[in-house]
Amino acid sequence: MGNLQAFESIKKVSDKGVSVVIPMPIQVVIDDVGWWSGEDGSERQEPYRTGISRNHVPGDYQAIVELGKALGIRPQAAIVLGEWDKQNILRKVPHSTWMGKKWDNSKWVGPWLEEAADIINNNKDNFEITMHGLGHEWWTDGKFTRAEWAANNGVMRPKEDIERHLDAFAEILKQNNLGELPKSFVPTAFRHGFGVTPGNEVSIAELLAKRSFTYINTPFEIMLNKEHVKHGPFGVDSGILTVDRGNDLLDWYKIGGKPEGTINGSTCGMHWPNLLHEDPERNLEIVERWVKLLAPYNDMQTTILAKNSVFFQQQLVHHKYTKMKVNDGTIILNFTDTNQLSTIISNNELTVKVSSNRELVFSSDSINIVSISSKKENNSILYILNFRKKDYEGAIVSFV
Ligand SMILES: [Zn+2]
Numbered sequence: 001m002g003n004l005q006a007f008e009s010i011k012k013v014s015d016k017g018v019s020v021v022i023p024m025p026i027q028v029v030i031d032d033v034g035w036w037s038g039e040d041g042s043e044r045q046e047p048y049r050t051g052i053s054r055n056h057v058p059g060d061y062q063a064i065v066e067l068g069k070a071l072g073i074r075p076q077a078a079i080v081l082g083e084w085d086k087q088n089i090l091r092k093v094p095h096s097t098w099m100g101k102k103w104d105n106s107k108w109v110g111p112w113l114e115e116a117a118d119i120i121n122n123n124k125d126n127f128e129i130t131m132h133g134l135g136h137e138w139w140t141d142g143k144f145t146r147a148e149w150a151a152n153n154g155v156m157r158p159k160e161d162i163e164r165h166l167d168a169f170a171e172i173l174k175q176n177n178l179g180e181l182p183k184s185f186v187p188t189a190f191r192h193g194f195g196v197t198p199g200n201e202v203s204i205a206e207l208l209a210k211r212s213f214t215y216i217n218t219p220f221e222i223m224l225n226k227e228h229v230k231h232g233p234f235g236v237d238s239g240i241l242t243v244d245r246g247n248d249l250l251d252w253y254k255i256g257g258k259p260e261g262t263i264n265g266s267t268c269g270m271h272w273p274n275l276l277h278e279d280p281e282r283n284l285e286i287v288e289r290w291v292k293l294l295a296p297y298n299d300m301q302t303t304i305l306a307k308n309s310v311f312f313q314q315q316l317v318h319h320k321y322t323k324m325k326v327n328d329g330t331i332i333l334n335f336t337d338t339n340q341l342s343t344i345i346s347n348n349e350l351t352v353k354v355s356s357n358r359e360l361v362f363s364s365d366s367i368n369i370v371s372i373s374s375k376k377e378n379n380s381i382l383y384i385l386n387f388r389k390k391d392y393e394g395a396i397v398s399f400v
Pocket residue numbers: 031032132136187188189
């Protein structure tokens with residue numbers, strides 16, 4: 001595990017052979033899911049899409065599910081829905097496609113839509129729909145600029161357009177029985193502004209919060225107003241947790257490929273082709289590589305793979321702000337700083353990992369211990385404790 005040293009600096013408190021960590025959660029986010037054409041059409045004013053030299057198939061959705069099942073997680077599929085439009089409603093949504101009012105999606109309407117929707121709907125614990133966009137870019141008179149939700153410099157597109165694109169996204173989900181608007185968002189081409197951007201009176205976060213979104217994932221490096229972020233790896237924008245995606249391990253157009261290196265933040269970001277094989281029958285070979293890369297982050301004391309994005313949001317806040325002490329058979333948790341954040345999602349649940357040189361029994365009157373699991377490794381035992389808060393301000397957990 002030499003390449004995971006980056007996480008050794010994560011704060012750990014210890015006493016007499018027992019060490020305690022609130023591990024950093026790692027969320028898997030997969031962009032540009034949803035295209036049926038794989039073509040990178042950018043040279044002829046069509047979207048970048050995935051760049052894979054074949055059409056996409058329902059098996060490409062199954063690949064995401066298999067990654068989720070193998071790791072016990074719910075990967076976020078940041079989805080583009082233009083090619084799921086069965087009724088050509090995008091004709092009436094300005095700037096959404098290269099064809100404008102002549103939008104015709106008939107070539108991508110077929111049984112594969114239902115097959116893919118079934119895979120998504122039958123595997124909700126291992127596949128989360130995250131909003132990415134309709135057409136990914138922003139077209140004016142048949143020519144695109146980047147990107148759909150914000151201009152190249154991160155300034156939000158006009159509010160009326162944002163609302164229309166949100167309505168259309170919800171409508172296409174409905175056409176395909178894919179449920180309501182999701183609660184998470186990845187801006188296309190990562191063009192995004194934190195808070196209100198020049199020429200606007202509201203932020204996109206505020207518009208999304210009104211539609212029950214709770215969380216945005218995007219790299220801060222190119223985000224407009226990043227200097228307004230107050231909490232390092234994440235910010236709170238109209239109650240929406242906005243998380244720094246950092247850098248992906250692979251380039252967006254890399255098909256298959258061998259993921260290697262260290263995830264250096266709380267997001268394992270990738271693009272759909274990174275998880276797929278040119279021959280869809282062989283997708284699982286690529287999925288297996290990601291499982292191998294990611295599994296150690298669950299095994300370490302300092303990190304944990306987020307089982308879903310709600311857990312992720314809560315755990316990230318606890319990881320950053322909840323204070324801990326351990327002494328004489330007690331773990332003391334203090335939520336004062338954590339509670340200062342006004343995120344839409346509550347911080348009711350958290351996970352703590354305890355490493356010990358002997359077997360321990362845990363108990364508490366001030367917090368619910370939802371579950372405890374453990375794993376023996378060499379001369380120590382690693383416990384994973386899932387808590388649900390009872391008391392708002394803090395908790396004491398005893399162990400013997
Ligand atoms: Zn994208």
